[in-house]
Amino acid sequence: xxxxxxxxxxxxxxxxxxxxxxxxxxxxxxxxxxxxxxxxxxxxxxxxxxxxxxxxxxxxxxxxxxxxxxxxxxxxxxxxxxxxxxxxxxxxxxxxxxxxxxxxxxxxxxxxxxxxxxxxxxxxxxxxxxxxxxxxxxxxxxxxxxxxxxxxxxxxxxxxxxxxxxxxxxxxxxxxxxxxxxxxxxxxxxxxxxxxxxxxxxxxxxxxxxxxxxxxxxxxxxxxxxxxxxxxxxxxxxxxxx
Amino acid sequence: xxxxxxxxxxxxxxxxxxxxxxxxxxxxxxxxxxxxxxxxxxxxxxxxxxxxxxxxxxxxxxxxxxxxxxxxxxxxxxxxxxxxxxxxxxxxxxxxxxxxxxxxxxxxxxxxxxxxxxxxxxxxxxxxxxxxxxxxxxxxxxxxxxxxxxxxxxxxxxxxxxxxxxxxxxxxxxxxxxxxxxxxxxxxxxxxxxxxxxxxxxxxxxxxxxxxxxxxxxxxxxxxxxxxxxxxxxxxxxxxxxxxxxxxxxxxxxxxxxxxxxxxxxxxxxxxxxxxxxxxxxxxxxxxxxxxxxxxxxxxxxxxxxxxxxxxxxxxxxxxxxxxxxxxxxxxxxxxxxxxxxxxxxxxxxxxxxxxxxxxxxxxxxxxxxxxxxxxxxxxxxxxxx
Ligand SMILES: Nc1ncnc2c1ncn2[C@@H]1O[C@H](COP(=O)(O)OP(=O)(O)O)[C@@H](O)[C@H]1O
Ligand SMILES: [Mg+2]
Numbered sequence: 001x002x003x004x005x006x007x008x009x010x011x012x013x014x015x016x017x018x019x020x021x022x023x024x025x026x027x028x029x030x031x032x033x034x035x036x037x038x039x040x041x042x043x044x045x046x047x048x049x050x051x052x053x054x055x056x057x058x059x060x061x062x063x064x065x066x067x068x069x070x071x072x073x074x075x076x077x078x079x080x081x082x083x084x085x086x087x088x089x090x091x092x093x094x095x096x097x098x099x100x101x102x103x104x105x106x107x108x109x110x111x112x113x114x115x116x117x118x119x120x121x122x123x124x125x126x127x128x129x130x131x132x133x134x135x136x137x138x139x140x141x142x143x144x145x146x147x148x149x150x151x152x153x154x155x156x157x158x159x160x161x162x163x164x165x166x167x168x169x170x171x172x173x174x175x176x177x178x179x180x181x182x183x184x185x186x187x188x189x190x191x192x193x194x195x196x197x198x199x200x201x202x203x204x205x206x207x208x209x210x211x212x213x214x215x216x217x218x219x220x221x222x223x224x225x226x227x228x229x230x231x232x233x234x235x236x237x238x239x240x241x242x
Numbered sequence: 243x244x245x246x247x248x249x250x251x252x253x254x255x256x257x258x259x260x261x262x263x264x265x266x267x268x269x270x271x272x273x274x275x276x277x278x279x280x281x282x283x284x285x286x287x288x289x290x291x292x293x294x295x296x297x298x299x300x301x302x303x304x305x306x307x308x309x310x311x312x313x314x315x316x317x318x319x320x321x322x323x324x325x326x327x328x329x330x331x332x333x334x335x336x337x338x339x340x341x342x343x344x345x346x347x348x349x350x351x352x353x354x355x356x357x358x359x360x361x362x363x364x365x366x367x368x369x370x371x372x373x374x375x376x377x378x379x380x381x382x383x384x385x386x387x388x389x390x391x392x393x394x395x396x397x398x399x400x401x402x403x404x405x406x407x408x409x410x411x412x413x414x415x416x417x418x419x420x421x422x423x424x425x426x427x428x429x430x431x432x433x434x435x436x437x438x439x440x441x442x443x444x445x446x447x448x449x450x451x452x453x454x455x456x457x458x459x460x461x462x463x464x465x466x467x468x469x470x471x472x473x474x475x476x477x478x479x480x481x482x483x484x485x486x487x488x489x490x491x492x493x494x495x496x497x498x499x500x501x502x503x504x505x506x507x508x509x510x511x512x513x514x515x516x517x518x519x520x521x522x523x524x525x526x527x528x529x530x531x532x533x534x535x536x537x538x539x540x541x542x543x544x545x546x547x548x549x550x551x552x553x554x555x556x557x558x559x560x561x562x563x564x565x566x567x568x569x570x571x572x573x574x575x576x577x578x579x580x581x582x583x584x585x586x587x588x589x590x591x592x593x594x595x596x597x598x599x600x601x602x603x604x605x606x607x608x609x610x611x612x613x614x615x616x617x618x619x620x621x622x623x624x625x626x627x628x
Contacts (some may be wrong), residue, residue, distance in 0.1 A: 043330070048558065049625055051569050053622055053625055056545060056625075058542065058620075058621050058622045058624075059622060059626065079547075082542075082545055082546075083545070083546065084545075085543065085545040085621075086544060086545020086546070087545070089545075090544055091540075091544055091624075093540065093543075093625060094625075095535065095536075096536035096539075096540060097540065098540075099252075099259060099537060099540070101255055102255060102259075103255045106255070111544065112515050113248060114248065114544065114546060115545075116244055128420050134496060140442065142259065148329065158544070168480035170625055
């Protein structure tokens with residue numbers, strides 16, 4: 001097995017709006033390895049969400065290639081894409097992450113149910129993961145009975161429990177205070193590293209970059225800069241007053 | 243298989259975690275069920291009261307006077323018509339029926355009844371359950387409908403007194419009850435049977451009619467040798483016997499004054515109640531699905547198939563509807579126990595079953611739009627709605 005979890009080759013997504021063409025993603029290429037945690041940053045409208053939607057097989061690109069764990073998204077039918085989403089991808093969204101009528105534990109276990117992998121052993125893993133995220137006391141709580149940070153942590157557990165190749169997080173800290181935000185992203189980074197998954201976090205909060213291995217900076221749909229050096233990343237994360 | 247399991251899991255979890263909300267909807271469905279079942283029972287009860295005697299005739303055809311438009315009260319046949327009909331090949335038997343309405347006054351409260359003249363042993367005279375047939379001629383004897391007996395405590399061997407307005411005077415006649423027949427309600431009234439000659443004597447009539455002693459039958463019930471030959475025999479009778487028209491039993495019932503209009507009214511009420519049910523359920527589930535767009539987007543984004551999400555919506559609607567119909571059925575049963583017998587409610591198995599099936603369908607029909615909507619929600623909504 002290759003150590004490349006995600007490969008993006010010359011990706012293009014254009015939208016036509018009132019006769020004008022918007023280049024939401026403009027010839028972007030990059031790779032993410034297993035065990036690597038990457039941040040996707042850039043100003044509003046730079047194409048981050050569009051990029052994430054394509055990586056999640058929710059949006060078809062205009063041109064270019066996306067390979068997840070070696071599988072080319074373009075060569076898949078809708079059924080296979082649904083299968084890929086539940087097997088190979090883990091998700092956390094900005095808000096409304098959880099199924100409101102399922103408890104914390106049930107939300108995480110649902111991912112296993114979807115994959116037909118809910119058994120005694122995986123239940124224990126699920127509870128352990130939630131405990132790891134500080135939610136041991138919250139297993140039976142419904143989303144409405146938890147804080148925003150707790151909900152995000154449940155979503156992270158759900159995104160990881162089925163061992164997907166790629167974990168995608170869209171603005172996971174948007175609704176959290178600084179303290180909680182740091183805590184959530186840090187735990188996220190640790191889990192990505194430990195489980196050797198590939199993680200991409202979309203954020204406009206550059207301070208979160210201190211926990212990642214690489215930063216992809218987008219602007220007007222283009223990948224304008226990649227920060228790989230640890231010092232450069234720390235500089236970006238601390239110097240900028242957001 | 244797996245998707246049925248997942249769909250059921252999601253559908254039921256949501257119901258259990260929102261018991262109050264779903265119970266309220268089930269209760270609305272229960273009330274609609276109660277209403278529909280009662281309307282059906284009322285329709286059956288009213289219809290029964292109107293048609294029971296005709297529906298139970300041991301006959302396949304009914305002969306009317308020509309141009310009477312199959313209306314029993316406007317038909318008045320010649321006395322020898324029954325005999326002519328019996329001579330036609332293929333006719334097993336024919337019995338003349340004389341209709342009128344009178345009142346039993348020898349009771350604490352007078353009871354309006356249909357008084358029918360009929361011939362013992364011939365179509366038109368129902369089988370005796372208890373006692374014996376009346377003698378023919380002018381015997382002052384009567385055979386009564388069991389419902390009359392039940393409601394009044396009249397027994398075989400008793401004598402009853404009836405009142406009839408003849409000309410300008412109220413006349414009273416005494417009749418000995420010699421037998422009982424099964425429920426034979428006609429024109430919303432229980433029935434008493436008398437011999438034709440007696441009927442002519444004691445029925446309410448106008449001054450001019452008093453001069454004649456000849457009973458003219460309203461209709462003749464015809465029993466065929468081959469009950470399947472309804473059309474052919476109907477044509478043959480009209481060819482052989484002058485001045486008549488012939489109808490089958492259903493046509494006769496439909497032409498009982500008010501019968502079709504009444505059944506139509508009752509059916510319209512039932513249909514409208516079902517439509518209201520469809521709208522209520524449709525509205526509820528549509529509003530619910532609109533609130534659930536982000537949640538369904540997430541479900542799909544994390545890899546739930548469209549079919550599973552749609553199936554889950556269907557299962558949920560069916561469960562809630564079935565629960566409502568179940569509660570409604572139970573309520574209907576409880577209420578029916580406590581209903582006064584004067585209200586003509588008849589719970590007919592077939593009608594109730596049809597109503598229950600229709601009620602179970604209003605959920606999925608009402609929820610159709612929301613189900614389609616759920617299936618169409620794009621998983622991208624999970625990201626873009628954030
Ligand atoms: N469905 C769409 N139709 C038209 N334009 C779109 C659509 N989605 C995104 N865009 C445009 O593409 C660009 C990138 O948007 P987006 O990916 O949401 O950026 P970001 O997430 O970085 O804020 C924006 O100019 C946006 O207006
Ligand atoms: Mg965005």
